[in-house]
Amino acid sequence: MEENVNSSPYANTNNVPHSYFASLFAARNELLRDLDALKNLKADEKSSKDMSDMIAEEETRYLEEMKNVELELLRSFAPPGEDGNxxxxxxxxxxxxxxxxxxxxxxxxxxxxxxxxxxxxxxxxxxxxxxxxxxxxxxxxxxxxxxxxxxxxxxxxxxxxxxxxxxxxxxxxxxxxxxxxxxxxxLIEIEVAERDIIVETMRATGAGGQHVNKTDSAVRLTHVPSGMVVECQEDRSQIKNRQIALQKLKMRLNEKAQVEHDSKIRGSRKSQIGTSARSxxxxxxxxxxxxxxxxxxxxxxxxxxxxxxxxxxxxxxxxxxxxxxxxxxxxxxxxxxxxxxx
CATH class of the missing domain: 3.30.70.1660 (Alpha-Beta Plaits)
Structure with a gap:
């Protein structure tokens, strides 16, 4: 049942307290009862003109209150509008x-x-x-x-x-x-979780003597969520190479996030100002x-x-x-x- 609510457009996307919803629904139900009571009074043929005028005035007030309550309910369920400080x-x-x-x-x-x-x-x-x-x-x-x-x-x-x-x-x-x-x-600095990284070790290639070529000191990191791959064989220590590779990965992920952020800003700017034409x-x-x-x-x-x-x-x-x-x-x-x- 809970899953159906979350997949519906009626889901509480604004994180409004349930007590607030309850108070709005209670107010709406009370207004419905008041309107029904007025309807019964209107049906009474013995009502005087003064009574009829009073009923009409009360009905107008209740309907206006109902409109405000239902509008507030709609606002509470609707996705929030864009805002920021x-x-x-x-x-x-x-x-x-x-x-x-x-x-x-x-x-x-x-x-x-x-x-x-x-x-x-x-x-x-x-x-x-x-x-x-x-x-x-x-x-x-x-x-x-x-x-x-x-x-x-x-x-x-x-x-x-x-x-x-x-x-x-x-x-x-x-x-x-x-x-x-x-x-x-x-932009929040990218946090890279260990569970999102595949670590591979290998023998370093290139010049560097017997040690570099005969130990698995080189490190390759694959960031699974983004598919980004970095390698490091700068040091003889596998631990040091892993630290350097992790720094590279974080730097590249931050650069990627910055590019996406800047692209979004440029798109927002372009959509706002159009062509700057007089029309x-x-x-x-x-x-x-x-x-x-x-x-x-x-x-x-x-x-x-x-x-x-x-x-x-x-x-x-x-x-x-x-x-x-x-x-x-x-x-x-x-x-x-x-x-x-x-």
Missing amino acids: EVVVEITAGVGGKEAALFSKELFDMYCNYAQFKRWNNFVDQSDVSELGGIRHARIYVEGEGALRHLMQESGVHRVQRVPTTERSGRIHTSTVAVAVLPQTP DKVRTYNFPQDRVTDHRLSQTIHNVEGFLLGEQLLDSIIDKLIDMSEEERLDAFIQSIKEFKS
Whole structure:
């Protein structure tokens, strides 16, 4: 019975205490009983208008509570959304040359201010400043509760429309800045278990005199999980060669893990910023019309300067984006359940 539960999409993937589930189910059952009681009262033809209005009001309240309880149950069963407390925000000037670099600096300041607004720790990890004081590329390290969940909503291409200070004819230019938000997961040093290694000894080959060629001092280690093989015949001692071979194996496994980690980061960066083209955008900052439009929410705010302060206006948009991504996550979970049942 336990095996079926673990293989089901209904499995408790969030490690939520069973007592919490029990309390939610108990609350749901109580609400069902209350709704049934109201249903019986509604069926009573002797109910006065005041009583009917009160029943309708109570029913609305119970249904709203039921919706919240069932939503919380769904969240508890669904796989957790991506989150973390350590991230790097990468800001890269895209299309638009010097103007893109200038706006990149403004976004850089906005995110630094936002980190302070959220009371997160942050420092500039890297910055490439242009000749006009803009930023071609910058990395901001941010550490704080829920930093990834909030800042990942900012990933993508940000488009700015305004008259550059260097434009004499007054034409409006469109430039872009790419923002990527990368979780910081420190690589844990690879631990190699003895049971995962096949040890073979052999006679060393090559120059070295009679001793090297007549004793089984050379060592070959095969790491079964990865299939990686290392050999060592550097020393006359088999024990020493085994130690050296084990060090080589750990080093190569760490290098392999680093390559895979870097590849994942590059893939995440590429998927977030796309091509940095003007059409590949998540938000537009239009200075002449004093508006900021978030294209994912289809919402416009008329206060560009206030938004770029990186305080309440930005935070309110990010909160709405978090809610939207949460709905999408739960919708995907519901769809996976339907596919599992079919």
